[in-house]
Amino acid sequence: MTSIAPMLPNPAHAYETGLKKVIITLTVIVSAMLELIDTTIVNVALTQISGNLGASIEDVAWVITSYAIANVIVIPLSGFLGNLLGRRNYYIGSILLFTAASLLCGMAPNIWTLVFFRFLQGLGGGALLPTSQAILYETYRPEERGKATGIFSMGLVLGPTFGPLLGGFLVDYMTWEWCFFVNIPVGLLAAWSAFTFIKEPKVQHAVSKIDWTGIGLLAVGIGSLQFILERGESKDWFETPYITWFTIIAVVSLIAFVWWELHTEEPAVDLRVLARSNNLAIAAVLTFIVGYGLYGSLFVFPVFVQRLLGFTALLTGTVLFPSALVTGIIALPLGIALQRGASPKLLMSFGMSAFVFFCWNLGQQTMQSGSENFFWVLLLRGVALGFIFIPVTMLAVAGLHGRDIGQATGLNNMVRQLGGSFGIAITNTYIAKRVAAHRVELLSHLSPYDPAAVARIDAIKQAATMRAGVSPSESELVALKALEGTVTIQSHHLAYMDAFMLIALLFALALPLLFFIKINKSEKADLSSAH
CATH class of the missing domain: 4.10.860 (DNA Excision Repair, Uvrb; Chain A)
Incomplete structure (x- = not known):
């Protein structure tokens, strides 16, 4: 059975134990989740921000864009900046920058000030993912690396899913500013905890030239x-x-x-690490696809249920949350199982196959679907992501040593973010094109010679005449408008179903990549100097 080999401990590195270990674990997970929650928490508040600041929806979209751009720039540089500034200093500074920018975002007097502070927030938040992961690896002993990976992966899935739920609650019951203010007490607590309990690694890599x-x-x-x-x-x-x-x-x-x-x-970013690790290259491709599927499906589902099925933002978040909770529950056992010799290929094969079935099932939903129709299929999504995230995260660092770990975590997190961006962009474009195609197809069946279409129009005209008392000519206009609305809704419904099927196809096509994963049982890696 293939397994990811344990690492030899570095005698210069002292691993944490007891309460301090628990506090550091909670600190880095909360910090990573802050960053991930803020990638989605604002999405449900765009309409309120637009109205409050007097900005167009197009301008408000920059609130999301600026954060994403800052994130994806700083993530691969985190290893380099940690070496330059000192990992502990860089980490605490990033938390404080994120927290201060959150305060300024909530106080922004106009849209472009908000966009600027959102960019600063993204610069601080982008460092939290890879640096949190490296700190977690250094806190746990080599034989506990699977446990550490499981804990970290739990935050990766909970964050983006919890964002819309928290954002929906804050928008519905408070104001959009609280989507930013909610970060302040948590960020200050995380910064204090990092300052108090996290220490610099004993093995440092000096940067002589920037x-x-x-x-x-x-x-x-x-x-x-x-x-x-x-x-x-x-x-x-x-x-x-x-x-x-x-x-x-x-x-x-x-x-x-x-x-x-x-x-x-x-x-600044050592790309040679890709040549030194064939598994990292494969993990990067798989991570890109996982990011595409995670963020792509997370983009389509809320749009589908809110625009067509009438779900509120809070209900949408509530429906999605059990899925993320399942991933969180199974993350730790899966990480331990991998460390004890479970086959990462087998786990990922099951996870990706389950995600294919999840997307295929969503692609079969109808306009009569309710929240109860999504419960079990979304739980399957949670299981699938758990079986994918943990093995691919461990695969990215398998066999690497020292500072290569920091480079690998930065690259892998950047690829995930880019996969999500590609997923949203491509899915959005695909939906627009499929809406147009389905509209043409549906209209081709509507003609004066189609008995079903004529009967539908006559029924609407008769209902309009009887209930509203309109004239025959007006009733015909009412019928045509109603038919136009039906065509529009059906076109969007079919396009959303196509989008889910496209994601399913992508995951199915990626399955053969698992055959190229090769893990040498004799490989040893040292995570104690990951930065």
């Missing part, structure tokens, strides 16, 4: 790519000149970034 070129190319390239993904669909992609220009900038910058990082002596 790779400004690499940092600049990464910021421009990834920032441009994220901008394209966030704004492309609403701007009709390459029909808008500046989307084309940003695409060119992104491609050129990212190619230059890869070339530079492979040829400079002290890169």
